[in-house]
Amino acid sequence: MTEQRTQESPGDGVSTINYALAINHAMAEEMRRDSRVWILGQDVGRMGGVFGVTRGLLDEFGPLRVRDTAINETFIVGAAAGAAMTGTIPIAELQFADFMLIAGDEIFGKLAKWRYMHGGKLSLPAVVRVPTGLLGGVGAEHSQSLEVLGMHFPGVKVVLPSTPADAKGLLKSAIRDPNPVLFFEHKGLYRVKGEVPDDPEFLVPFGVAAVRRRGDALTVIATGMMVDRTLAAAEVLAREGHEVEVIDPRTLVPLDMDTILESVQRTGRAMIVHEAVRTAGAGAEIASRIHEELFFALDAPVWRLGASDTPIPQDPELEQLCIPQVPGIAEAMRGLIAL
């Protein structure tokens, strides 16, 4: 595992770019490498996407490979599935992850199942890019974190990058993966900058968690936007004399339980922090698996932090109160360590 992690170390050059541009570069590089790769979605062409992620791609690759669609999410994902099973590699962009449900049958009934149902005679190498999470005032229908759905429908991979480098390396892996991939890009991270390797062969493998911080007092598994908040809370705890280990699984399917279990075995305590609704979120699954595997190594029950069991209110201040914040995460860390 450590070996694979070092593979990501910067090659010849490194650029400091934002998360959105890192995703853009991943697509551009893969489209240059493989003429079968193409993009479809609303406003992805002339406008370059509502979040600017596909800017410049229409100019470079033309309207047959960067296709602006009508408002038809079912079509976008369904056509991607049909194209994937016939030899091209579509990248479908939905404007908001919430709209996965509009294409529910196409994602969970087709992409996830059609290889299986047909005895392996079809393969569905499609990527569905879905901007996820809170943005600030976009309301209950545009703010959800629905990644757990991908865990509940065997047959789709689930990716949640939390840094620009991971966004690039994971998306390139997603495009090269022969399986369908749901790629959850956090809307709140698009403008966050970081060092990203320029090497067109820079790939971040699936199923390999990143240990973002080492510690021995507690293991916290955090995803997406919650990774930075958890790291900030871990800083606070460090000042108080507690070293918290922070693990970012990066992909939920496949899920690197080995890294998580190895860490919890050492620390004896675990907590999961995600932006998705706490009830029946990915954290519930991870907590169960830790309990099943490490019951006798645990010094305390596994805790979960997540969004409230409510829709997300439209107001940007209220919405933040629905999801974990740095002080709340730090407080929970203290509480769990004290148990």
Added chain:
Amino acid sequence: MASSAPRKRAAPVKTEVDATRATDLYRTVARIRAAELVLQRHITEHGFGGFWHPGLGQEGVQAGAVAALRTDDYMFIAHRGLGYALAKGMSLESLFGDLFARTVGSTGGKGGGTVHFVDPERGVLGQGGAIGSSFVLGAGAAISGQMLGTDRVCAIFFGDGASSRGTWHESALQASVWKLPIVWICENNGWAVSARISEQSPTENIADRASAYGVPGVIVDGQDAIAVFDAVTEAVDRARAGHGPTLIEAKTMRIRGHYEGDRQKYRDDLLVGDEIPRDPLGILREHVPASVADQLDDDARHEAESVLATVLEAPRADPSIIYKDVWS
């Protein structure tokens, strides 16, 4: 631009019908018919571990339309029988194998009960278990065909009931704007389970909708395999030439229940006896010498009976198949 009213295709004139074409179609319809009847008997006598949706009486649409396609053309089938797949060149053994969950089935023993026949080499890409989901998938296949520089066309079969799905609307709009090489073939058999077409469509014909999408709408007699072949050929040529999709509505009828065993208490147009009104075989016989037709009937019956016997003896898959092919 398409004219506003769908075009009704006239029946082919007898003297113009190509004899070889008629014989080939007769052979295909006879093979589908024999398979239908042998399954019907088997299910009545022995039951069936799933739902079989008989296509009896609709063989003319399926045979005629598929004959207009090339082997490498893509095709999404509907759930009504096995005629589409058989006509596209899949073996009867692989189809019966799927129905009875045997390893000889096209899905290797995982399929069973309901049809998910697949044969990418022959362009058979499956059937959407969620009715009407093939519209969007088929559009994607048509895009792939274009992008890979082929002139493949994608045929999408669907029922009158499926035409109500939103997937139709989204696909018809986008495929028309992009001029995708698609032929939509609606088998209008008048029923969607217990719902009459008149309760689902405010217009008499499904093809009436075509003009709203800027595509040609064509109505054809689905009992006349040659007429269907002609209509689909024209649409395929149009699609292959880059002029975009066509909506073909084949008027046909559902002879049996929604599934084999359906008691159809909701139905007021039930037939008595085994006679199929306007039987596609009878209509084709006008163009095929009787002795040839008789021989083809015999061959087909023999094939269906012997293949069924072979398949019923064939092994089922090991239960470990449950865990196979979730991932590539």
